[in-house]
Amino acid sequence: MTIFSKSLQQRLSTAEPFMLNIFIVAAVFSTYFCAYGFRKPFTAGSFDLNFTLPLIKVTLSYKILLVVVQTLGYATAKFAGIKLIAEAKKDNLSLVRSIVALLTIAGLSWVLWAITPPPYNLVFIFINGFPLGLIWGLVLSFIEGRKYTELFGTGLSASFIFAAAFSQQIGQAVLNQGISEYWMPLYVSGIYFVPMLIVAWLLGHTPPPNTEDVLLRKERQPMDSTQRKSFMRAYGGGIFFLIIVYMLLNAFRETRSGFAKEIWASIGYQGDLSVFSQSEIIVSILILILLSLLVFVRKNSQAFYITLIGVGVGSALVGLSSFLYAQGAINGFVWMILLGLGTYMGYIPLGSFLFDRLLAATNSVGTVGFLIYMLDAFAYIASISVMLYKNFSFAQVNWLQFMQKFGYLLAIVNVIMLVFAGWIFKQKIDKANPKR
Numbered sequence: 453m454t455i456f457s458k459s460l461q462q463r464l465s466t467a468e469p470f471m472l473n474i475f476i477v478a479a480v481f482s483t484y485f486c487a488y489g490f491r492k493p494f495t496a497g498s499f500d501l502n503f504t505l506p507l508i509k510v511t512l513s514y515k516i517l518l519v520v521v522q523t524l525g526y527a528t529a530k531f532a533g534i535k536l537i538a539e540a541k542k543d544n545l546s547l548v549r550s551i552v553a554l555l556t557i558a559g560l561s562w563v564l565w566a567i568t569p570p571p572y573n574l575v576f577i578f579i580n581g582f583p584l585g586l587i588w589g590l591v592l593s594f595i596e597g598r599k600y601t602e603l604f605g606t607g608l609s610a611s612f613i614f615a616a617a618f619s620q621q622i623g624q625a626v627l628n629q630g631i632s633e634y635w636m637p638l639y640v641s642g643i644y645f646v647p648m649l650i651v652a653w654l655l656g657h658t659p660p661p662n663t664e665d666v667l668l669r670k671e672r673q674p675m676d677s678t679q680r681k682s683f684m685r686a687y688g689g690g691i692f693f694l695i696i697v698y699m700l701l702n703a704f705r706e707t708r709s710g711f712a713k714e715i716w717a718s719i720g721y722q723g724d725l726s727v728f729s730q731s732e733i734i735v736s737i738l739i740l741i742l743l744s745l746l747v748f749v750r751k752n753s754q755a756f757y758i759t760l761i762g763v764g765v766g767s768a769l770v771g772l773s774s775f776l777y778a779q780g781a782i783n784g785f786v787w788m789i790l791l792g793l794g795t796y797m798g799y800i801p802l803g804s805f806l807f808d809r810l811l812a813a814t815n816s817v818g819t820v821g822f823l824i825y826m827l828d829a830f831a832y833i834a835s836i837s838v839m840l841y842k843n844f845s846f847a848q849v850n851w852l853q854f855m856q857k858f859g860y861l862l863a864i865v866n867v868i869m870l871v872f873a874g875w876i877f878k879q880k881i882d883k884a885n886p887k888r
Contacts, residue, residue: 492616492623525582525585526584534826535822544594566634596819596820617728707835707839715852756806756813757878766794774787807823
């Protein structure tokens, strides 16, 4: 017995490439867009509470605690996902059932969070973060190892650029209706629930990679622990430097998204979260255009190097735009757009399709899931560290100054790390493809 439509499956399996690509982009975008409705709405709240942590006697903002604990749940899922996602069967029905079950758990966790007084309800926002942390790898399983993986990966990633802002705006609208900050996330999750069921069902109709996909990008299969260890022994040196790059990019992205309300207020947009949605629409369109161009680079090693350069350019843009804003050369709205553009130029390739090209360029049979989850695991730990560091060491510095200084650090460190990574990977790829 199957829950899928045989008629739709047949149409998609024989569809023209252009129409099939549109379907896949729309399906992955919509599915992950809905996932954010279960994750980010709470950040629209203010939560004007502070709690002193026992033993160390340090006072933390309750909102920072919420973001940190949810991110900790996310990070825990990423460590678990190194094994779970790498070994997951490439079966559409199992993948869709897992997506729906995990999002349902995430939504129901908001009930227990709302009825439990703070700070004891922090355990339930951890429970919310854990299942959500596994969704990315499950959705990614539908699109890796294809001729147009860059297009699909960019479409998938564009969803969370816009979805984070949109879900916060929905949360703000619910608050404006008089709903409590504590019940608002459940209301928003309810709004997203039925659309999530529909788009997940549609995603399940995605045809497997065809013969051309396998020829161009190699076969994708689950990887056991022995295979994962073997791959890391061969390429771990370069991956180490990419982990550092990704840690900074994710920490910057999470800070920009999780504290959007405070950051926009610091540049003169007090209480207007619609401006965040407007900026993210622009960023999404620019990113989708720029990164999708990589599908035209057929040679996998060449595409891999071009992507690394793009990550470096994006990182540099974060630092340069911060300098230009500090000098008064651009306004706050443009600065926030450039911050988003630069961040996602690096974050999206590393989190979706860069390793797809690496596997193909090195003639490796496997899955990108464990590599991406390895980066994600450390990246979310970095996000937590930055949030706590800001609270402890920069309490007297406003969000504007903090983001500017963070932007300078990210630009300098990432460019240096990418030079080292590129040098190591070039040696490995050349060795895997000896000239004949």
